[in-house]
Amino acid sequence: MALPVTPSFEIQALLDATVDAVILIDADGIVEVFNHSAERMFGYAAAEAVGQNVSLLMTGRDRHHHDGYLERYVRTGVAHIIGTGRDVRGRRKDGHEFPAFLSVGRIADSDPPRFVGFIQDTTLRVQALAAVQRERDRANRYLEAAQTILVALDLTHRVTLINRTGSEVLGYDEDFLNGRDWIDTVVAPAEKAQVAALVDRLAERGPRSPLHCEYSIVTRAGLDRMIAWRCVVLEDGTGDATGILCSGDDVTESRKAERDARESRERMMHVSRLATMGEMATGISHELNQPLAAIANYAQAGVRLMQLPQPELADVREALGQIAGQALRAGEIIRRLRSLVKNRITEREAASINDIIEELGPIARADARANDVRIVLNLAQELPPVSVDRIQIQQVLLNLLRNSIDALAAVSAVSRQIVVQSAATEAGDITVTVTDNGTGIAPAVLDRLFMPFVTSKTDGTGLGLAISRTIMEAHKGRLDHSPQSERGASFVMTLPSGPGTNP
Ligand SMILES: Nc1ncnc2c1ncn2[C@@H]1O[C@H](COP(=O)(O)OP(=O)(O)OP(=O)(O)O)[C@@H](O)[C@H]1O
Ligand SMILES: [Mg+2]
Structure with missing residues (x-):
């Protein structure tokens, strides 16, 4: 056992004032000096620690191998810790362990060598670092999620x-x-x-x-x-x-959807304006021509009557009366046209959807036969009535049949077929499905089928489906394309059924 070391008065004062624990050991690891901070840190009085092997203050591997480390250094002179320091774990007298930073120096010229160790309790630093790391991990998780x-x-x-x-x-x-x-x-x-x-x-x-x-x-x-x-x-x-x-x-997709919706709304408005103007122009010219022609005739007759040497006033009065009557009729026509513009869907009647389909038969079949197309009707029995403008619903059906016939032109004449099927849904709606086994919808038009002016045909207007959908929606119904697993195309008209659906 080494002789007890008694530091000088000044050195002792220095050791006691040092915040770090300072421990001096000899070449066998026996504690020679143990300052105040070491006493506080490890819970041993200096008198208890001095003379003990310093491994008393260590944990785990270090505790068992410290003597070996010392022996190796004394034998080889190769330092592992001296001059660099490292993170270790310390062990208090009460068994509590704590993280610490240890730096070790060899006392100059000591032989056999003696060592001085400075130990800092790093509990707070380790805790702070762990807290920072936890925060950082959490922030990263938020970032990633x-x-x-x-x-x-x-x-x-x-x-x-x-x-x-x-x-x-x-x-x-x-x-x-x-x-x-x-x-x-x-x-x-x-x-x-x-x-x-x-x-x-x-x-x-x-x-x-x-x-x-x-x-x-x-x-x-x-x-x-x-x-x-x-x-x-x-x-x-x-x-x-x-x-x-x-x-x-x-926001790429939502901006595109907004733009498409806006464009389609604008086109629709344009179409319905065109359609209204078209209807009005035809209606006005046809309806007004008759009274105007009559007015012109009676006026000429009046002029001729007045040129007679003895004009018959009664005849002139009659002609003028006719002129006034026809002018009133013209005024009435204009009034009706204005109400038509205000409310375009006019004639609603409770009708059987199967009758509406069958009525189309002669027209549709003539067109189909001319193109070698077979039309198969598959109509459900006892469907409730629908409240519709019969002519407009037939116009939608004809548009769909016409599109199917166009699409069948490219396939072999023997297999060209269109199935028209009526049915009732569980929700109580009536559906009419038109399915063909033609070329199917061209990918280029697939997502814009119902937009006006979208066509894959050289002579198409691209208005058929757009107008058909407007008609169905005006009936509180729908017109949808239904994707086909096999070749061909299928469109579904949906109408609410029953008298309660009358607008
Ligand atoms: N049954 C179908 N099979 C394959 N493609 C279809 C079918 N129905 C519609 N299409 C496609 O949808 C496009 C739009 O149809 P839509 O009826 O609106 O206009 P169009 O038929 O081209 O012109 P129009 O109706 O004035 O003749 C068509 O050009 C066609 O490409
Ligand atoms: Mg068409």
């Missing part, structure tokens, strides 16, 4: 952070994007200058309210995506802007 794109840029537009949704939408790896110029890399060419100006303005303006904007990005695959952004300024502790943080939602 977010359905929105999150991207942070520094003041030179370089990406400092991008979440998984962002890199997925863009098709670039997070590592690829980090550090790259956001505007150069992803913003659509036409919008680069504008977006750069916007980002700079936002950073200068500082963190008042968030800024909302929309601009397009180009994905790695070359696709344009329209993103709605919400951006805030990031600042450092002193309030200086360090960059901006933006969250973005991909």
Whole structure:
């Protein structure tokens, strides 16, 4: 056992004032000096610790191998810990363990060597680091789970952070994007200058309210995506802007749907205006021609009567009376036309849908026969009546049959067939399905079938389905394309049934 070491008065004062635990050991690991901080840290009085093997204060592997470490150093002179220090675990007298940082030095010229160890209790630091790490993990999980794109840029537009949704939408790896110029890399060419100006303005303006904007990005695959952004300024502790943080939602599909809906509404309005004007023009010319011709005739007759040497006043009065009557009739026609414009669906009657279909037979079959097409009727019995404008519903059916006949022109004449089927749904609606085994819908028109002027035919107007759908909707019904598993096309007309459906 080594001789007890008694530090000088000054050294003892120094040791006692040191916050770190200071422990001196000899070449066998026996404690020679144990300062106040060591007493507090390990719970041993100096008198208890001095003379004991220092492994008393250690845990696990270190506790069992410390003598070996010392022996190896003494034998080989190769230091593993001296001069570098490392994180270890300490063990108090009461068995409690704690994280600590240990640095060790060899006392100069000591032979056999003696060592001094400085030990810091790092519990608080380890806890703080763990808390920071937990926060960081949680923030990362939020970032990754977010359905929105999150991207942070520094003041030179370089990406400092991008979440998984962002890199997925863009098709670039997070590592690829980090550090790259956001505007150069992803913003659509036409919008680069504008977006750069916007980002700079936002950073200068500082963190008042968030800024909302929309601009397009180009994905790695070359696709344009329209993103709605919400951006805030990031600042450092002193309030200086360090960059901006933006969250973005991909609104490409919804903007397209809005645009399509608007376009289709505009086209529809145009069509219905055209249709109304067409109806009116035909109606007006036909209906007004008759009274106008009569007025002209009676006026000429009046003139001739007046030219007679002895005009018969009674005849002239008769002609003038006719003129007045016809003028009134013309006025009445105009009044009726105006009411027609106000309410285009006029004639509603309770009718059997099967009768409506069968009535079409002669016209439809003549057309079908001329094109070698077989029409098969498959009509459900005892369907409730529908309240419809018979002529308009027949017009829809004819449009569908005509489209089917057109589509069958390209297939072999032996198999050309159209099935017209009536049925009742569980919800109480009546459906009429027109199915053909023709070419099927061309992919180019599939998602715009019901839009006006969409046609795949050189001589088509592309109005048939658009007008048919308007007619069905005016009847509180629907017209839908029903996807076919086999070749051909199928359209379903749906009508509400029963008297309660009368508008
Ligand atoms: N039964 C069908 N089979 C295959 N394609 C169809 C069928 N019905 C409609 N289509 C497709 O839908 C398009 C639009 O039809 P729609 O009836 O609105 O206009 P159109 O038939 O082209 O013109 P129009 O009705 O003035 O003759 C057609 O051009 C065709 O491409
Ligand atoms: Mg058509």
